[in-house]
Amino acid sequence: MILTIKDIAKKAGVSISTVSRVLNNKDLVKDETREKVLKVLETVDYIPNYTAKRLRENTISTIGIIVPDISAAFYAEMIKGVENKANEANCGLIVCDSQNDVKKQRSYTRYLYDGRVDGMIFVVPGLDDNELAKINADGLSIIVFGKDTESLGIGSITVDNFNGAYQAVKHLILHGYKRIAYIGGMEAHNDYDHQARMAGYRQAMDDNHLEIADGYIDNGGYTEEGGTSAFARLLKLKNPPDAVFCANDEMALGVLKVAKKNSIKVPEELGLIGFDNIRICQYTSPTLTTVSQPTLTIGTLLGERLIFKLHNKNNNIINTNLVLKPELIVRESCGCYK
Amino acid sequence: MILTIKDIAKKAGVSISTVSRVLNNKDLVKDETREKVLKVLETVDYIPNYTAKRLRENTISTIGIIVPDISAAFYAEMIKGVENKANEANCGLIVCDSQNDVKKQRSYTRYLYDGRVDGMIFVVPGLDDNELAKINADGLSIIVFGKDTESLGIGSITVDNFNGAYQAVKHLILHGYKRIAYIGGMEAHNDYDHQARMAGYRQAMDDNHLEIADGYIDNGGYTEEGGTSAFARLLKLKNPPDAVFCANDEMALGVLKVAKKNSIKVPEELGLIGFDNIRICQYTSPTLTTVSQPTLTIGTLLGERLIFKLHNKNNNIINTNLVLKPELIVRESCGCYK
DNA sequence: ATACATTATGGTAACGTTTTAATAAATACA
DNA sequence: TGTATTTATTAAAACGTTACCATAATGTAT
Structure with a gap:
């Protein structure tokens, strides 16, 4: 039997x-009466109907997040950060996986x-400015x-991709690599990560x-397979690169695979740096030098800021862009330990 | 300006x-009238108030899932499967990360x-039978x-852990390993995975x-660090093992790390098999032989069955346990390619 | 034409909560 | 003691929808 507030009152x-x-811990109730009610609440198993509460209060206390791929470590960690904050605020989180598809x-x-939600987080939105602006105008709190x-x-929150890429490439140069190629993401004009890292x-x-x-600038669509085929193309050039900077780690894994297959020694014959610092980087051989984005922090900040907006x-004051600095994580593939 | 059904009616x-x-596509409305209403709906931007709808229909069209660690690849993939099914059913999904903590x-x-939800999925519940039974009795649809x-x-859905472990150990034996140790999970009586794999x-x-x-049976709590220290203990035995079977891959990674540090050659001097088939297994050197659980399938089935229950x-008929067969994934660490 | 089904539409209660406005009780002040 | 003020309580409206029931319109058989 499910109890309502009416039953408790009776x-x-x-x-x-x-x-x-x-x-709701409101004042204007005599201690004596409060006690009486609390005593009843203790003896029964009353759960407020949140749907009714929300209807009345015109709120949902739920936020949504749309990520390109929930099973990619990068986003999973970010979600974790958001989840923590949402939970702190007693707020539900609906997770959506767009599978890298703008339509979805x-x-x-x-x-x-x-x-369904009071606010939402767009992680790397494929939506264009007009669409975002419209949603924002409709009074739904959003953050990107x-x-x-x-x-x-x-x-919004962004990572200084330009700077991260610059650091990585400069590092390769310091090690003496000269013919450095770049394997990027989507080629599309709205792939901002790619654009900034290439720059x-x-x-x-x-x-x-x-x-x-x-031919030194190629694309791999952020997947391992994409990295594989891009590097295969690079190897076919008449003057193949002696180092590669990849716009993410997945593609760097693909490069590493091809290098191994062709017995190209990394880092001796090929310098390699990726981007994102996914966990696998620590386990490959050689281990992968990469540019780290503070994913958990990003998630936490996203959650924090959205919830602030909600309230x-x-x-x-918070409708501003926050730029986070990425960090070069030095491991073996760049030549530091050769 | 937010429109209600009243505005549309007017x-x-x-x-x-x-x-x-x-x-709601009900019958008993003349085509002519339907057209009239649809025409209005086309010209305005009406969004039904789902909260009101839910209050009236006494449903939430949302399911929840509690996993031990959202950023572990194993669970992230499972969530993805659930997410797909939930979305098909036009059903929200609230993801909770219990951080391996029963209290949380x-x-x-x-x-x-x-x-907040119509039903929920418990992934590896720490809750005991009484708690689960109580929730179930309260009419909330759940699946485990x-x-x-x-x-x-x-x-519920389980993986035949006994069988998976049996296959793995038998495989090691076939390769000639004789002093085989086991590194398990939590030692607790409610760590069913651990119990079955050990058996x-x-x-x-x-x-x-x-x-x-x-001393050949030790525990590592499913973490890489746990695996590290468990294997360190094993090495200190007067007759250390020549092979280790780990209750999950994380711990196997820890073992591999210690082996490398001590210049113990895998698989020549140490056979090693893990459990779960997380992605990292493909990238270590040597690559890790492991027992695969069909995570995506599990997620899909969980979602499917819960939604069936909801309806x-x-x-x-569905309140039954489904056992899935795990699969031995042969790579280098077991000695197949030495 | 009349009676009877059938089909289409509208009015309104209900879902469980919060909140406003009205009322009752308690307290303060003269 | 009586009045004004503060404090405590309640009744009832409202949130936006669906579904039941009543009524109106239409169609069909006598």
């Missing part, structure tokens, strides 16, 4: 309103948008990771007066 | 009941239980992974007339 011999006030991302957006949306009045690569090469040979709807 | 010149019927698991249970709860009238190990040793030396509350 049992305690008070009105519904009084029980409600006790439940759009349909999930719609799904969440249909009154992976794209600077400050100009749209939407808070960092270019700048580092340029600052050190190194030439980027024809301060009209405070725009 | 605009279409019909009653709210009619609009409701159109929205309990508080999350309470959190979800408080009218990692523990056979059929006798409680709760549907499989014992049986395989017994069937092949091999002795389990003193068929009184159908007990």
Whole structure:
């Protein structure tokens, strides 16, 4: 038998309103009455109907997050950060996996948008500015990771990809590598990670007066297989690279695989640096040098900021872009220990 | 401006009941009227208030899942399977990370239980039978992974851990290893995985007339560090093992680390098999032989069965335990390619 | 034409909560 | 003691939907 506030009121011999006030720790209730109600609550197993509460309060106390791939360590860790914060705020978290598909991302957006959440987190949105702006205008609190949306009045967090890439490539150069290639992400104009990392690569090469040979910029779509085929193409060039910087670790794993197959020694004959610092980097041989993004921190910050927004709807102080610094994690594949 | 069904009714010149019927594709509405309503719906941006709908229908169309660690690949993949199915059923998914802590698991249970979900999935529950039975009795649909709860009238999915362990150990024996040790999980009586895998190990040793030396059964708590220290202890025995079977891959990684540090050659001087087939197994050197659990399939099945239950509350056909067969994935660490 | 089904529509209660406004009780002040 | 003020309590409206029941419109058989 499921009890309602009405049952409690009857049992305690008070009105519904009084029980409600006790439940919500409101003042204006005599200690004596409060005790009476609390005593009843102790003896029975009453669970408030949150749906009714939400209908009345016009809130959902749930947030949503849409990530490209829930089973990728990078995003799983980020979700964990968000989850912690949401939980602290007694707020549910609905996780959606868009499977790297903008269409699916759009349909999930719609799904969440249909009154299922108070706010949502877009991780690397494929949606364009107009779409994001519209959702924001509709009063749903949103926050974005992976794209600077400050100009749209939407808070966001980004990692300084340019700087991370620059550090990585500069590091390779310091080790004496000269023919450095870049394997990027999606080629699409809305792949901001790719664009910024490529720019960092270019700048580092340029600052050190190194030439980027024809074909040295290739794409692997962020997957291991993509990295495999991209590096295979690079090897076929008449003057193959002596080092590769990859826009993520997955692709670096692909490169490593091909290098092993072709008996190319890493780092002796090929320098290699990835991006993201996924856990596998520690276990490959050689271990993978990479650029680390503080995923858990990012998740925590995303959660924190969204929840702040939820509670301060009209405070725009947080609708700004926060840039986090990535960090070069030196391991074996860059040549530091050869 | 947020529209309600009332606004639509007014605009279409019909009653709210009619609009409701159109929205829910009920019959008993004339084509002409339906058209009229649909036309209005096309021109405006009406989003039904799901909270109200749920209050009225006494449903939440949301399920919850509690996993020990969201950022562990094993569970992330499982969640992905659940997520797919939930989404197909137009059902939200709330993910909770209990951080391997029974207390947290309990508080999350309470959190979800408080009218936030229609049903929930317990992945490797630390809760005891009484607790589970109580939740089940309260009419919340639940399903469990990692523990056979059929006798409680709760549907569950388990992997045949005994068989998986048996296969693994037998495989080691076939390669000629004789002094085989086992590194288990939690030692606790409610760590069913551990119990079953240990039993499989014992049986395989017994069937092949091999002795389990003193100290050959140790525990590592499923973490890499745990594996590290457990193997360190094993090495200190006066007759150290020539092979180790670990109750999961994380601990096998720890073993591998210590072996490398002590220049013990795997698989020449030490055979090693793990459990779970996490992705890292493919990248270590040597690559790790392991027992694979079909995580994605498990997730899919969990989602499917829970949603079936939601729609068929009184159908007990599904309150049964489903046993999945694990598969030995042969790689280098077991000695197949030495 | 009348009676009777059948089909279509509308009015309204209900879901369980919070909150506002009204009322009752207690306290303070003159 | 009586009035004004504060404090405590309650009744009832509201949140937006669905579903039951009543009524109206239409169709069919006598």
